[in-house]
Amino acid sequence: MEYDKKIRTTCPYCGVGCQIELxxxxxxxxxxxxxxxxxxxxxxxxxxxxxxxDFTHHSSRLKTPLIRKDIGGELRKPVGIDGFRxxxxxxxxxxxxxxxxETFKKSGGDAFGTFCCAKATNEDNYxxxxxxxxxxxxxxxxxxxxxxxxxxVAGLQKALGSSAMSNSIAEMKDLEVxxxxxxxxxxxxxxxxxxxxxAVVKNGAKLIxxxxxxxxxxxxxxxxxxxxxxxxxxxxxxxxxxxxxEKLFNTDFINSRTEGFDSYSKSLDKFTPEWAETITGVPxxxxxxxxxxxxxxxxxxxxxxxxxxxSVHGTDNTMSIANLALLCGHLGRPGTGVNPLRGQxxxxxxxxxxxxxxxxxxxxxxxxxxxxxxxxxxxxxxLNGNPGLTVLEMSDAAGSGQITDFIILGENPLMSEPxxxxxxxxxxxLKNVIMIDIFFNESAEYADIIFPAAxxxxxxxxFTNSDRRVQLIRPAFDPPxxxxxxxxxxxxxxLRVESRLDRNESSGFEFSSASExxxxxxxxxxxxxxxxxxxxxxxxxxxxxxPDMNHPGTPYLFTDTFPRGRGLxxxxxxxxxxxxxxxxxxxxxxxxxxxxxxxxxxMTRRSVLxxxxxxxxxxxxxxxxxxxxxxxxxxxxxSSLRGSVSVEVKISDRSPKGVVFIPxxxxxxxxxxxxxxxxDPVAKIPDSKISxxxxxxxxxx
Amino acid sequence: xxxxxxxxxxxxxxxxxxxxxASEKIGIKIPTICFHDRLTPPGLCRQCVVEVEGAxxxxxxxxxxxxxxxxxxxxxxxVVRARRTILEMLSSSTDLSESPDLLEQMKIYKAEDGRFENxxxxxxxxxxxxxxxxxxxxxxxxxxxxVQVCSADIQFSYALTTAGRGYNNxxxxxxxxxxxxxxxxxxxxxxxxxxxxxxxxxxxxxxxALGEK
Numbered sequence: 001m002e003y004d005k006k007i008r009t010t011c012p013y014c015g016v017g018c019q020i021e022l023x024x025x026x027x028x029x030x031x032x033x034x035x036x037x038x039x040x041x042x043x044x045x046x047x048x049x050x051x052x053x054d055f056t057h058h059s060s061r062l063k064t065p066l067i068r069k070d071i072g073g074e075l076r077k078p079v080g081i082d083g084f085r086x087x088x089x090x091x092x093x094x095x096x097x098x099x100x101x102e103t104f105k106k107s108g109g110d111a112f113g114t115f116c117c118a119k120a121t122n123e124d125n126y127x128x129x130x131x132x133x134x135x136x137x138x139x140x141x142x143x144x145x146x147x148x149x150x151x152x153v154a155g156l157q158k159a160l161g162s163s164a165m166s167n168s169i170a171e172m173k174d175l176e177v178x179x180x181x182x183x184x185x186x187x188x189x190x191x192x193x194x195x196x197x198x199a200v201v202k203n204g205a206k207l208i209x210x211x212x213x214x215x216x217x218x219x220x221x222x223x224x225x226x227x228x229x230x231x232x233x234x235x236x237x238x239x240x241x242x243x244x245x246e247k248l249f250n251t252d253f254i255n256s257r258t259e260g261f262d263s264y265s266k267s268l269d270k271f272t273p274e275w276a277e278t279i280t281g282v283p284x285x286x287x288x289x290x291x292x293x294x295x296x297x298x299x300x301x302x303x304x305x306x307x308x309x310x311s312v313h314g315t316d317n318t319m320s321i322a323n324l325a326l327l328c329g330h331l332g333r334p335g336t337g338v339n340p341l342r343g344q345x346x347x348x349x350x351x352x353x354x355x356x357x358x359x360x361x362x363x364x365x366x367x368x369x370x371x372x373x374x375x376x377x378x379x380x381x382x383l384n385g386n387p388g389l390t391v392l393e394m395s396d397a398a399g400s401g402q403i404t405d406f407i408i409l410g411e412n413p414l415m416s417e418p419x420x421x422x423x424x425x426x427x428x429x430l431k432n433v434i435m436i437d438i439f440f441n442e443s444a445e446y447a448d449i450i451f452p453a454a455x456x457x458x459x460x461x462x463f464t465n466s467d468r469r470v471q472l473i474r475p476a477f478d479p480p481x482x483x484x485x486x487x488x489x490x491x492x493x494x495l496r497v498e499s500r501l502d503r504n505e506s507s508g509f510e511f512s513s514a515s516e517x518x519x520x521x522x523x524x525x526x527x528x529x530x531x532x533x534x535x536x537x538x539x540x541x542x543x544x545x546x547p548d549m550n551h552p553g554t555p556y557l558f559t560d561t562f563p564r565g566r567g568l569x570x571x572x573x574x575x576x577x578x579x580x581x582x583x584x585x586x587x588x589x590x591x592x593x594x595x596x597x598x599x600x601x602x603m604t605r606r607s608v609l610x611x612x613x614x615x616x617x618x619x620x621x622x623x624x625x626x627x628x629x630x631x632x633x634x635x636x637x638x639s640s641l642r643g644s645v646s647v648e649v650k651i652s653d654r655s656p657k658g659v660v661f662i663p664x665x666x667x668x669x670x671x672x673x674x675x676x677x678x679x680d681p682v683a684k685i686p687d688s689k690i691s692x693x694x695x696x697x698x699x700x701x
Numbered sequence: 702x703x704x705x706x707x708x709x710x711x712x713x714x715x716x717x718x719x720x721x722x723a724s725e726k727i728g729i730k731i732p733t734i735c736f737h738d739r740l741t742p743p744g745l746c747r748q749c750v751v752e753v754e755g756a757x758x759x760x761x762x763x764x765x766x767x768x769x770x771x772x773x774x775x776x777x778x779x780v781v782r783a784r785r786t787i788l789e790m791l792s793s794s795t796d797l798s799e800s801p802d803l804l805e806q807m808k809i810y811k812a813e814d815g816r817f818e819n820x821x822x823x824x825x826x827x828x829x830x831x832x833x834x835x836x837x838x839x840x841x842x843x844x845x846x847x848v849q850v851c852s853a854d855i856q857f858s859y860a861l862t863t864a865g866r867g868y869n870n871x872x873x874x875x876x877x878x879x880x881x882x883x884x885x886x887x888x889x890x891x892x893x894x895x896x897x898x899x900x901x902x903x904x905x906x907x908x909x910a911l912g913e914k
Contacts (some may be wrong), residue, residue, distance in 0.1 A: 001905060001908075001909055023905075025908060028908075030902075030904060030905050030908050031902040031904060031905040032902075033893055034893065036739060042739070043739060043890075043893065044855060044856075044888070044890055045888060045893075046886070047833065047887040047888055047889065047890060048887050050833070050887075050889035050890075050892075050902075051832075051833045051834075051887065051889065051902065051904075054904070190886065190888065194783060194855060194856055194857060197857040198855075198857070201853050201857060220857075228742075303754070369732065462821075482725070513805060595886060608832045608833065608904070611832040612831065612832055612833075612881065612887070
């Protein structure tokens with residue numbers, strides 16, 4: 001078939017960052033292919049990348065600015081799109097800037113909570129956080145990584161001083177030994193899973209899966225350690241116990257690259273595999289075997305996902321993995337590393353570009369005087385040196401009235417936050433909610449003004465994938481109706497607010513292209529110094545850190561040193577802080593993704609993908625289902641202390657006994673009605689994978 | 702390094718290279734059908750055959766490794782006749798209308814569409830059993846790229862397989878199940894390597910059907 005044009009760009013779904021080519025006819029995507037010579041996917045795609053980009057043409061795309069009809073009313077009630085009227089850009093931008101300026105004059109910058117977007121470009125996010133920090137003087141800037149890899153970031157920061165995936169996707173097919181834990185890789189990072197399986201099938205690599213669920217990766221594993229949810233630390237510490245007891249550790253590496261080994265190794269005495277068996281339910285012999293395979297490998301890598309991070313013990317879980325890597329010296333070489341698999345197309349980039357409350361772009365601390373001065377000079381204004389609030393803390397602060405205004409770029413907190421009843425209550429307390437999005441999502445029901453934005457196929461800019469590879473996206477057609485490119489919306493808003501606040505000098509929002517925004521950021525972030533849009537145009541993608549134009553980029557980190565100097569062993573205690581099952585709430589509920597959908601479902605539920613997986617299914621172990629009399633296809637009501645949802649039963653031995661699994665994508669079955677807002681003390685990430693629930697047959701009227 | 706002769710041209714090639722790779726190095730193009738450079742060469746279609754001095758039969762260049770002193774003819778009369786016949790047999794049994802590469806080869810080798818008088822093209826109902834892609838096996842030349850991609854070359858999903866023998870040889874799923882009932886994950890990596898349009902994205906199929914109306 002003849003196409004009007006082919007547009008090379010980056011897939012808008014998970015963090016693999018697959019390179020795709022959109023075949024365009026009559027301003028529509030007809031089909032999607034992948035160039036075979038381009039990293040990281042080399043022609044491979046999954047169902048979402050191949051068929052799921054049709055959401056861009058969905059009839060419900062926002063096409064004009066919207067203003068809530070009862071704006072200014074006392075009580076904020078959720079309303080559907082009928083509760084809004086269409087407005088001109090002029091009116092909507094003016095009104096938004098008036099409301100923002102009013103709040104600022106009345107209550108100061110910390111009355112704002114702002115949400116960056118892990119789906120938007122680096123350039124969109126840079127300008128957004130610049131607006132929050134320089135115009136609104138607040139560091140209340142965060143995004144959904146808080147609900148995702150916050151604990152991986154916190155744990156790796158403590159252990160190594162860096163928080164990104166240490167090694168590259170390109171190394172995966174040549175692995176020797178690897179552990180996959182808390183990651184349903186075939187469904188959440190399908191293309192990465194093909195390289196991992198290639199390592200097993202073609203390279204004879206040994207895979208150890210450590211997961212309460214019997215995921216598809218277990219079909220390729222030599223060992224599956226199926227531990228009880230929430231006992232990760234016990235398991236990894238017991239592996240370390242064996243490595244130390246049998247002296248399988250890497251003495252040279254420990255001596256030259258680490259600190260804290262003595263106190264750490266002493267602390268392991270009590271974490272015997274036999275003890276761990278009683279906690280985790282995993283046979284001690286399997287724990288020993290796993291420890292020996294990992295430690296004896298020439299090179300071994302660990303990959304993990306939400307199972308490790310989305311936990312009240314997430315930071316500890318991550319540090320227990322980092323401890324293992326430090327013990328065996330499995331860092332700083334190809335085929336090794338500590339590798340959190342990022343879930344969104346640009347969640348790495350959103351953090352890199354300053355979408356976090358404690359850092360400026362490039363992980364430069366807001367409370368570091370030198371960094372602050374640097375950004376004050378660049379942005380020609382004084383900045384707030386106090387770290388801001390995280391996503392859930394902003395929600396709390398809305399509830400208590402400390403924050404009155406939310407400005408949300410492309411996020412959907414009222415699908416993704418835990419304990420949604422409480423979150424909705426917090427939202428209804430707000431005085432001003434401004435949103436920028438491509439669809440009217442669940443959170444939009446609480447908005448005052450909504451600006452229609454551009455999808456990935458309608459703008460240029462960059463995404464940074466899971467292995468820190470910065471890649472271009474390119475426009476294939478115009479945004480629908482009057483919708484505009486995100487950074488231009490933020491630019492307009494920032495200029496108007498600046499002028500209403502009578503700023504003598506603008507912080508600089510007069511960009512004429514996304515590439516200009518990148519260039520400003522690259523001057524302020526040393527790790528991006530050698531990356532520009534024109535370089536990406538020639539080279540396809542560059543892994544940061546890349547300090548200058550002659551630097552080739554960095555596919556794997558930590559060759560000679562760690563960002564904190566020596567890698568730090570962290571002494572850990574087993575904590576069991578998750579909600580435990582009770583006779584009344586006997587099951588553990590785990591949540592996560594399925595292959596055909598993505599996160600809050602805003603995109604995939606508006607795609608052909610929805611046809612094959614149109615409703616939530618609750619996986620339950622056959623023994624549990626038999627005992628409690630549940631059948632395939634039956635509708636049940638699942639309740640926790642916080643709420644209840646209705647869902648269809650799917651009997652499957654993927655779920656271990658006592659654990660049920662419900663996906664997170666379905667607004668008809670919002671699993672976050674049930675989840676628990678119990679947070680990791682360091683990372684402030686909620687315990688999304690463990691809630692005590694009961695299951696009852698739904699009585700049909 | 703080994704010394705070989707391709708069309709009387711002497712060249713040095715690395716041990717372990719195939720004749721196809723050696724020829725490509727010096728810019729001699731050998732036509733292929735089932736071969737795909739990211740997949741294990743199956744040596745199925747025989748379109749890439751060449752004449753090797755001393756060999757009884759024509760050799761498939763995609764899987765034949767070079768040997769010291771090998772003398773190779775890539776477009777001798779015998780080779781050309783073989784390629785023409787392969788194309789004529791394919792076109793007698795298969796709808797090649799969506800195979801631009803094969804149609805081009807038919808022109809080059811002067812292959813006749815109706816050479817075999819009593820032949821009949823295989824005719825299958827288009828399989829439309831999922832939202833993502835269709836399978837029109839009337840267009841399938843059995844190159845097996847899709848099976849390779851789906852199994853141990855790329856995807857490791859093992860949803861597609863071959864079945865039947867001779868004229869009844871076909872690509873299918875285990876027990877001929879509908880795709881949603883198999884281990885298929887609809888990655889479409891098979892669609893991407895199909896050379897004849899037998900596998901096609903449903904959306905593209907529909908857009909095309911609309912355009913033709």
